[in-house]
Amino acid sequence: MLNTKLHLICLIWLLINFMTTETMSTSRPKVFIKDPDLPEEGLEILKSRCELIRGAKDNSMDDLAKMIQEANGVDAIMWSGHGVPNKEILDAAGPNLKIFASVSAGVDHLNISEIKSRGVLISNTPGVLNAAVAESAVLLTLGAARRIEEGRRAIVNGEWKTNFNWLLGTDLVGSTVGIVGLGGIGMNVARRLKAFDVGRIIYNGHKPKPAGDEIGAIFVPSLNELLKESDFIIVAVPLTKETALMFNKTTFAQMKKNAVFVNVGRGGLVNHDDLVEALKTNTIFAAGLDVMTPEPLPVDHPLLKLPNCVLMPHLGSATVKTRIGMANLASKNVLAALDNKPLITPVN
Numbered sequence: 479m480l481n482t483k484l485h486l487i488c489l490i491w492l493l494i495n496f497m498t499t500e501t502m503s504t505s506r507p508k509v510f511i512k513d514p515d516l517p518e519e520g521l522e523i524l525k526s527r528c529e530l531i532r533g534a535k536d537n538s539m540d541d542l543a544k545m546i547q548e549a550n551g552v553d554a555i556m557w558s559g560h561g562v563p564n565k566e567i568l569d570a571a572g573p574n575l576k577i578f579a580s581v582s583a584g585v586d587h588l589n590i591s592e593i594k595s596r597g598v599l600i601s602n603t604p605g606v607l608n609a610a611v612a613e614s615a616v617l618l619t620l621g622a623a624r625r626i627e628e629g630r631r632a633i634v635n636g637e638w639k640t641n642f643n644w645l646l647g648t649d650l651v652g653s654t655v656g657i658v659g660l661g662g663i664g665m666n667v668a669r670r671l672k673a674f675d676v677g678r679i680i681y682n683g684h685k686p687k688p689a690g691d692e693i694g695a696i697f698v699p700s701l702n703e704l705l706k707e708s709d710f711i712i713v714a715v716p717l718t719k720e721t722a723l724m725f726n727k728t729t730f731a732q733m734k735k736n737a738v739f740v741n742v743g744r745g746g747l748v749n750h751d752d753l754v755e756a757l758k759t760n761t762i763f764a765a766g767l768d769v770m771t772p773e774p775l776p777v778d779h780p781l782l783k784l785p786n787c788v789l790m791p792h793l794g795s796a797t798v799k800t801r802i803g804m805a806n807l808a809s810k811n812v813l814a815a816l817d818n819k820p821l822i823t824p825v826n
C-alpha cells in the first residue's frame with residue numbers, strides 16, 4: 479500500500495515537473511544579445527526568466543545575415559557597439575519585439591524613429607558610466623597638458639633631453655576649466671578636477687543648472703565666452719543636430735593659444751580636419767580624444783602623427799565594473815518592458 483502511494487506521489491511530481499519545464503521553455507521571452515562578450519554578471523537577472531540568444535563571436539555589423547537569423551522573432555534586443563540596428567534586424571524580430579535596449583549612454587547611432595515607429599520601447603544606460611568616463615577625461619586632460627605623447631615619442635626615438643625647459647606642460651592648478659555639457663559626466667569631471675585646485679570651472683548651455691551652483695561652477699551664457707576664457711575645454715555633450723561639428727575652424731580660432739581641448743562626447747562634435755590644422759599650427763596647445771571620426775581611426779590618419787594629441791580608442795566606459803553596470807541596467811530595462819512596467823532609463 480505504502481509502495482503504491484509512494485509511486486503515485488513520484489508520478490505526480492514528475493508530471494508537474496515536466497509540465498512546468500514545458501511551459502517555461504515555450505513561454506520564456508527571447509532576448510537577442512548582440513555582443514557575445516557582454517559580462518555574464520550583468521545578464522544574471524535575465525537568465526531565470528528569458529531565453530538568451532547570444533550573437534555569434536564575430537558579430538560585427540558586416541554579418542547582417544547571421545544577425546537576422548539570431549534576432550528572428552525575439553521579444554527584446556540588447557544592442558551594444560555603435561553599429562546602426564538595420565531595418566532588416568528589426569523586421570526579423572517582427573511584432574514580438576517589445577524593447578530595444580541599448581547598452582550605451584549615447585543614442586546617436588540609433589535610428590530612433592525607425593524603432594519607435596514599430597511601437598518598440600527604447601532604453602539606454604546613462605549614469606552608471608559617469609565616473610568611468612569622467613576618469614578618462616581627467617586622464618586625457620592631464621596627458622595632453624603634460625605632453626605625454628610627445629614625451630613617449632622622444633623616449634622611443636632616443637631624443638630624451640635634459641635641458642631645463644624641455645617639454646614644459648601647462649598647469650591645471652589655478653586654471654579656468656570650461657565644461658561643455660554639464661550633465662552627469664560633466665559634473666563628475668568637474669568634481670574630480672576641483673581636487674586639482676583649478677581656479678574656476680565655467681560651463682555654458684541653455685540655462686544655469688542648480689547642480690552647477692552646488693559645485694561652485696559659473697554659468698556663462700555663450701559658447702564663445704567659454705572658449706575665450708578657458709585654459710581647458712572639456713566636451714561631454716551628446717551628439718545631436720544642434721551639437722554636430724560645433725568644434726571647427728571658427729570655434730578653434732576662438733580658443734586660447736594655450737588651450738587644451740578634450741573630447742569624451744562623440745567624434746561627430748568635431749571637424750577633425752580643422753582640429754588637425756589647429757594642433758599643427760599651434761592655434762591651440764594640445765588635444766586629448768577618447769572619441770573621433772571615423773572610428774576605428776585609420777592607422778594613417780593625420781591625428782596619429784601629431785605629437786600634441788593624446789588618443790584613446792573610445793574606452794571611456796571600458797572598466798570591468800562599469801561594463802557590468804551597463805549590462806545590468808540594460809537587463810533591468812528589458813525585464814521592465816517584458817513586465818509592462820515603466821522603463822528605468824527610457825529614451826524618449
Ligand code: DGY
Nearest residue numbers: 581582583584607795
Ligand atoms: C556610451 O555609452 O555612449 C559610450 O560612448 C560607450 O559606448
